[in-house]
Amino acid sequence: MSSGAGDKVAGGVSGGPSAGVPLDQLTLALRVVMMPKDTNHYNTIFGGVILSYIDQAAFVQARRHANRKWLTVAVDRVEFKAPVFSGDTVDFLTRTVRTGTTSVTVEVDVEAERYDTGQRVSVTAARLVMVCVDHANKPVPFTQESPDGHA
Ligand SMILES: CC(C)(COP(=O)(O)OP(=O)(O)OC[C@H]1O[C@@H](n2cnc3c(N)ncnc32)[C@H](O)[C@@H]1OP(=O)(O)O)[C@@H](O)C(=O)NCCC(=O)NCCS
16 A cells, blocks of 8 residues: 555544544554563564554554444555563564545554663564454444444
8 A cells, every 4th residue: 555645644642532633643552571472483573563552552542533333354465673581671562554435544563672782673574554444344433423423
């Protein structure tokens, strides 16, 4: 999904559950300490574990737009740039790069703070599309109030 000319980019703040968070600037969505159970046979963190947290971080960002039900419809790009190790503290930073009618496109930047040196390293980047849906999982404009007032 492109964020080129013509795309709408969220610029301000929303009335969602995290009102006041600047939606177009990288903001902490999740912070996790990686555990030995998450490692693969190379003793680094399994990429699927990182992907799972990326998905959750994108959900947190989507909920900042509206306190509604959101589904992941696409993971457009994931780049694993450096390994993550057991004991690292890992930040999942998010920003919205495009708002549509029923969807938002979210970038997730993943930064690890090394457990031994404290050095911060950019380890993974991803872009996801999240869709706002109703109880029947039908896409709905996320700016509309839920009819029953619930997510
Ligand atoms: C999310 C879902 C309800 C969307 O249904 P759909 O029929 O594709 O919906 P639409 O065609 O009306 O598109 C809805 C929005 O999603 C966007 N979209 C749909 N498919 C997309 C794709 N492959 N990539 C990027 N955006 C996409 C559309 O552009 C539209 O955005 P807009 O309203 O902001 O313009 C449906 O695809 C679904 O249920 N998917 C499974 C979701 C899920 O279970 N995720 C968990 C991971 S297993």
